[in-house]
Amino acid sequence: MYQRSILVASLFAASTLAQAPGPLTPEVHPALTSYKCTKTGGCTAVNSSVVLDANYRWLHNKEGYTNCVTTGFDPDFCPDIETCAKTCTLEGVDYAGYGIHASGDALTLNIYKTDPATNVTSLSSPRVYLLADEETYDHFQLLNQEFSFDVDVSKVPCGINGALYFSEMNASGDKNELNTAGAKYGTGYCDAQCPTQNFIKGQANLNQTYGSCCNEMDIWEANRAANAYTPHPCNATQVLACSGTECGNGDDKYKGVCDKDGCDINPYRIGNKGYYGTGANFTVDTTKKFTVVTQFYTTDNTANGTLKEIRRLYVQDGKVIQNAKIQIPGIEGDSITDAYCASEKKVLGGTDAFTQLGGLQQMGEALGRGMVLALSIWDDAGGHMAWLDQDPYPADADSSQPGVGRGPCPTTAGDPAVLIKQFPDAKVVFSNIKSGDIGSTYSNATVVPRWMRH
Ligand SMILES: *[C@@H]1O[C@H](CO)[C@@H](O)[C@H](O)[C@H]1NC(C)=O
Ligand SMILES: *[C@@H]1O[C@H](CO)[C@@H](O)[C@H](O)[C@H]1NC(C)=O
Numbered sequence: 001m002y003q004r005s006i007l008v009a010s011l012f013a014a015s016t017l018a019q020a021p022g023p024l025t026p027e028v029h030p031a032l033t034s035y036k037c038t039k040t041g042g043c044t045a046v047n048s049s050v051v052l053d054a055n056y057r058w059l060h061n062k063e064g065y066t067n068c069v070t071t072g073f074d075p076d077f078c079p080d081i082e083t084c085a086k087t088c089t090l091e092g093v094d095y096a097g098y099g100i101h102a103s104g105d106a107l108t109l110n111i112y113k114t115d116p117a118t119n120v121t122s123l124s125s126p127r128v129y130l131l132a133d134e135e136t137y138d139h140f141q142l143l144n145q146e147f148s149f150d151v152d153v154s155k156v157p158c159g160i161n162g163a164l165y166f167s168e169m170n171a172s173g174d175k176n177e178l179n180t181a182g183a184k185y186g187t188g189y190c191d192a193q194c195p196t197q198n199f200i201k202g203q204a205n206l207n208q209t210y211g212s213c214c215n216e217m218d219i220w221e222a223n224r225a226a227n228a229y230t231p232h233p234c235n236a237t238q239v240l241a242c243s244g245t246e247c248g249n250g251d252d253k254y255k256g257v258c259d260k261d262g263c264d265i266n267p268y269r270i271g272n273k274g275y276y277g278t279g280a281n282f283t284v285d286t287t288k289k290f291t292v293v294t295q296f297y298t299t300d301n302t303a304n305g306t307l308k309e310i311r312r313l314y315v316q317d318g319k320v321i322q323n324a325k326i327q328i329p330g331i332e333g334d335s336i337t338d339a340y341c342a343s344e345k346k347v348l349g350g351t352d353a354f355t356q357l358g359g360l361q362q363m364g365e366a367l368g369r370g371m372v373l374a375l376s377i378w379d380d381a382g383g384h385m386a387w388l389d390q391d392p393y394p395a396d397a398d399s400s401q402p403g404v405g406r407g408p409c410p411t412t413a414g415d416p417a418v419l420i421k422q423f424p425d426a427k428v429v430f431s432n433i434k435s436g437d438i439g440s441t442y443s444n445a446t447v448v449p450r451w452m453r454h
C-alpha cells in the first residue's frame with residue numbers, strides 16, 4: 001500500500017481524533033448486509049454495518065468546542081495521556097456528507113465530497129470498517145476459508161485506488177479505560193506501513209513518537225486499469241506501537257517489523273496486459289461489475305493448518321475466470337505461495353522482506369487470530385499511485401523489462417489536483433461481501449441458485 005498511510009497521516013493530522021464518545025452528533029452506522037457461508041448450508045445474511053475511521057472525526061474538549069489536536073496535541077487539554085483521555089471527546093459523523101452510502105448489501109465510497117452550502121468539492125477519501133455489532137468489528141478468521149465480494153470499478157480512474165483489505169486490528173478497537181469510544185467510533189487502526197496515529201491502543205501519541213503496525217492482507221487494491229493482491233506480514237501479534245528503526249521508515253525500510261512492499265500479484269506486472277481492463281476484449285472487463293474470490297489454503301486443509309497458498313478467481317457474467325498465468329521465466333506458479341514470493345523477488349529484484357519476516361506462515365497466523373475488514377478509496381499525492389498502475393515504474397525504468405510495467409496508465413497520470421477536476425464523481429461500489437468454506441461463496445452457474453439470490 002506504499003504511500004497510503006503517509007497520505008492519511010498528513011491529511012488528517014490537522015483534523016481530529018478522540019477517545020470518549022461525544023455529545024453533539026449521534027453516531028449512526030450505515031447498515032450493510034454481508035453473508036456467512038458454509039458448503040452444506042449455503043449463505044446466510046448478516047446484519048452488519050460500517051463505521052468511519054476515528055481519524056476523520058472531530059475531537060474536542062468535553063467542556064467546549066475546541067480541537068484537542070490541530071498541528072499537534074493542545075498542551076492545555078493533553079499535557080499527558082490520562083488528562084487527554086479525560087478531557088477530549090470524539091464525535092459522530094454524517095456519513096452521506098463523507099460520500100459514504102450503504103444500501104442493502106452494497107457500499108458506495110466516493111473519493112470527493114461536495115459542501116451543499118458552497119458547492120465546493122474537496123477530498124474526502126473515506127476509510128470504513130465492517131462492524132459485526134455496534135461495538136465490535138467483524139473479526140474474520142480466514143484460514144482454510146474463502147472471501148468474496150462484487151466490485152464496480154468503472155468509475156475508478158488511473159491514480160485512484162478503491163481498496164478492500166484486512167488489518168489485524170483489535171475487535172473492540174482497543175476499547176479500554178482510556179479509550180471508551182472503541183470500535184463504535186472507528187478507533188484502533190493499524191497496518192503494515194506502521195502509520196503514525198494520534199492514538200495507539202487507546203493512548204494519546206503525544207509526540208507522534210509511535211507508529212501503529214500490524215499484519216495486513218491486501219485483498220484488493222485497484223482501479224479500472226490495474227489491480228493487485230498482496231500479503232504484508234509483520235513480526236507482530238495484534239497492534240504493535242513501533243518507534244525508531246522497527247517502524248521501518250525511510251532508510252530503515254527493510255529493518256522494520258513489517259514487510260512494506262509485500263508479495264504482490266498484479267496481472268499486468270506478471271506479463272498479462274490483456275487480462276484486466278476497460279472493454280469486452282479484456283478477460284476481466286472493468287466496465288462491468290464482477291466478483292473477486294480469494295481462497296486461503298492451509299497445509300492440512302483445516303483451520304489449524306499453516307497457510308500455504310492464496311488463490312484468486314474472478315466471476316463475471318456467470319463464468320469463473322482463473323487467475324492470470326505468470327508470464328515471466330523463473331517465477332513459479334499462478335498464485336501466492338512462499339515459492340512464488342521468493343522467486344518474484346529474485347527475478348524482479350528488491351529485498352525479500354517477505355521471506356525474512358516469516359512469509360505466508362506469519363501472514364496465516366494473523367488470519368487465524370482474526371482480522372478487521374477495511375474499505376477505502378484514496379489518491380496519492382506523493383507517488384501518484386504509479387506502483388499500482390503505471391508503465392514504466394519507476395518512470396525512468398525500461399518498460400521492456402519484466403515486472404517494470406504495473407498497469408497501462410501513463411507516467412503523467414495520477415496527480416490529485418488534476419483528478420479532482422477531471423473525475424469529480426469517482427467512486428467504487430463494493431457489494432455482496434461473503435466469507436466461508438472454500439467453494440461456498442461463489443457459483444460458476446449462469447443461473448444463480450436460490451441461496452445466492454438476494
Ligand atoms: C436483520 O434485520 C432484519 C430487519 O431489521 C430483521 O428482521 C432480522 O431479524 C435481522 N437478522 C438478524 C440475524 O439479526
Ligand atoms: C449548488 O448547485 C445546485 C445545483 O447545480 C444549485 O441549485 C445551487 O444553487 C448551488 N448552490 C450554491 C451555493 O451555489
Ligand SMILES: *[C@@H]1O[C@H](CO)[C@@H](O)[C@H](O)[C@H]1NC(C)=O
Binds near residue numbers: 170174175176238370
Ligand atoms: C482486544 O483488546 C482487549 C483489551 O486489550 C483484549 O482483552 C482482547 O483480547 C483483544 N481482542 C482480541 C480479539 O485480540
Ligand SMILES: *[C@@H]1O[C@H](CO)[C@@H](O)[C@H](O)[C@H]1NC(C)=O
Binds near residue numbers: 206207
Ligand atoms: C513529549 O515531549 C515533551 C517535550 O519534549 C516531553 O516533556 C514529554 O515527556 C514527551 N511525552 C511523551 C509521552 O513522550
Ligand SMILES: *[C@@H]1O[C@H](CO)[C@@H](O)[C@H](O)[C@H]1NC(C)=O
Binds near residue numbers: 273274275279282
Ligand atoms: C481492447 O481495445 C482497446 C481499444 O481499442 C485497446 O486499447 C486495448 O489495448 C485492447 N485490449 C486488448 C486486451 O486487446
Ligand SMILES: *[C@@H]1O[C@H](CO)[C@@H](O)[C@H](O)[C@H]1NC(C)=O
Binds near residue numbers: 302303
Ligand atoms: C484444531 O485443533 C483443535 C485442538 O487440537 C481441535 O479441537 C479442533 O477440532 C481442530 N480444528 C480443526 C478445524 O481441525
Ligand SMILES: *[C@@H]1O[C@H](CO)[C@@H](O)[C@H](O)[C@H]1NC(C)=O
Binds near residue numbers: 357
Ligand atoms: C521477531 O521478533 C523477535 C523479537 O524481537 C525476534 O527474536 C525474531 O527473530 C523476529 N523474527 C523474525 C522472523 O524476524
Ligand SMILES: *[C@@H]1O[C@H](CO)[C@@H](O)[C@H](O)[C@H]1NC(C)=O
Binds near residue numbers: 320444445
Ligand atoms: C462449474 O462447477 C461444476 C461443479 O462444481 C464443475 O463440475 C464445472 O467444471 C465448473 N465449470 C467451470 C467452467 O468452471
